[in-house]
Amino acid sequence: MVHSKLRSSTSFNGQVGKGVVDLPLETISDILTRLPIESILICRVVCKSWYDLTRDPDFVRLQLSRSNYQRTRFIIQPTIQGFANDFRLLLLDAEEHNIKQIPIEREVLKGAEIMCSCNGLLFIIPYFKLNPMVIYNPMTRQRLILPSLDCEVNVRPGEVRPTGFGFDLSTGRYKVVREYLKGGIGSNRFWILSVGESSWRKLSPPPLCLIHWTWYGSESVFWKGVLYWKMVKLNFQGYDEVGILAFDLSEEKFQIISFPQSYTNETSLDLLDLDGRLTLVAHEPDAIMKLWRLAGKKIGDFSFCLEQTYDTYVRWNKNLFCQVISRVNHNGYLLFVVLKKDGSIMTHVTKFFPQMAQYMHLDLPLIADCFGIHGFRPSLECPVSASHLS
Structure with missing residues (x-):
């Protein structure tokens, strides 16, 4: 109304x-x-x-x-070896094969990367520092700089970890979760901020864990009031258990969801909201791609069920791997492909149609050989207005 x-x-x-x-x-x-x-x-x-x-x-x-009924768009950030090398953002419509540059202030992207998004808002953080943190709407160019996270200790570059950004359905507020590693593996510290408040609050950490952070970042996935990350659960038997770290934004509690089967480090794993359902995609070394859907109605009752198995006809490995980033026309998938060769990294976007065993490369002008890509659905959400909610 x-x-x-x-x-x-x-x-x-x-x-x-x-x-x-x-x-x-x-x-x-x-x-x-x-x-x-x-x-x-x-x-x-x-x-x-x-x-x-x-x-x-x-x-x-x-x-x-x-906005959920509109097609997913993609924000592209050019990089060199995984790090931003200029101050441009590009908006890609993969179905229309249309790409254009988004004007953005230089200081917003200086030494920073897009970590995740929620409701059309991008969350941008520095590579090797805790501050500053920016919420940015790339369509309206409105931004909000969040209060600094002032820890009781100095944090070194290697100790800064990924973050999460989502919407608390019970309060109508956006929340940010930050993690950093202090004192070695297993000493993770977690903090939370309700956007609009002036100070951060310390969270009770989950069981010993380390969020899996690959070279292109470990994006959190926001789905139905909960943040999710791929993670590795550390134990004392000398091996790691792979799973999902879930954080309920309303209850502000962590939970670990185990994968339905074990995977080696030769398997590449994607976690994304696919068609409105949280989906885990496993790219196995024998060219098989499996899609696991999260089943259950609430945190604590979740489990993964196998939904689809495809032959990709490509033997993915550590030097050639891909990430599913979206569905295409209900019968295909949009892939972000990474090739490592002679010390350099090259990336591109391609469409994969399993039933036709067909790949279709997207020619993207204005883009260098290496870039990061983030799916989102544009909105008119104003970060500043979100911070003024009572």
Whole structure:
């Protein structure tokens, strides 16, 4: 429902011109929220009433609720050997094969990377420091710098670990989880911040664990009020147990979900929200790709069930591996492919259609040989407004 102060008809200069249909703002709101974000931003310059309408919090929430029905877009960040080498962000529409540059302030990306996203907002952190941390909407170019995490000790570069960013459904607040390693393996420290508050709170850590952090980062996955990471559970028998680390943003508690079968370090694992379901993808060295779906209604009851097995016809290894980043046309997958050769790293994006045993390379102009990629669904969410919620 549109805010009461905007509940009226719309016209230009107070009158309805020839050929112009005078519609209630509720009807216009229903129409506009179904459009791509770029079209909504263009509509803002049509007239003042549409400008006010599209900035109204109720309109923003309605558009966000419908964003899941729009196709996934991708943010691309050029890199050198896994680290950002310039200050550009590119927006990719893989289905339309369209790519364009997103204007962004230089200081936002200086020495930093996109770690994860939630509701169209990107979470950007430095490579080797805890601060500064930025929430950024690449479509509206609005940003919020979070309060610094001031620890009781100095943190060295190798001790900074991945992060998580999600939305607490019970409070309507965004929350950030940070981890750093202090004192060796098993000495993980966890902190949490509710966006809008001025200070961080220390969390009770999960059982001995170390979040798996590959060269392209260990993105958290936000799904239905819970953050998930791939992780390695350390024990005292001399071997590691692979699993999922889950953090309920409402209860602020950790849980470890074990994988349904053991995997060696020769198997590459992806964790992502695929078609609205949390999915684990295992790329096995014998060219087999398995999709495991998370079953269960709440944290504590979750388990993984095998859903699909495909022959990829490629023997993936440590020097040639891929990551599933999205579904394509209901019968294919979008892959982020990484090739390591002679000390250099090259990346590209390709479509894989299992039933046809076909790969289709995406030619991406404006992009160097190496880049990072992050899937997200654009929204009008304002980071600053999120910090002012009561």
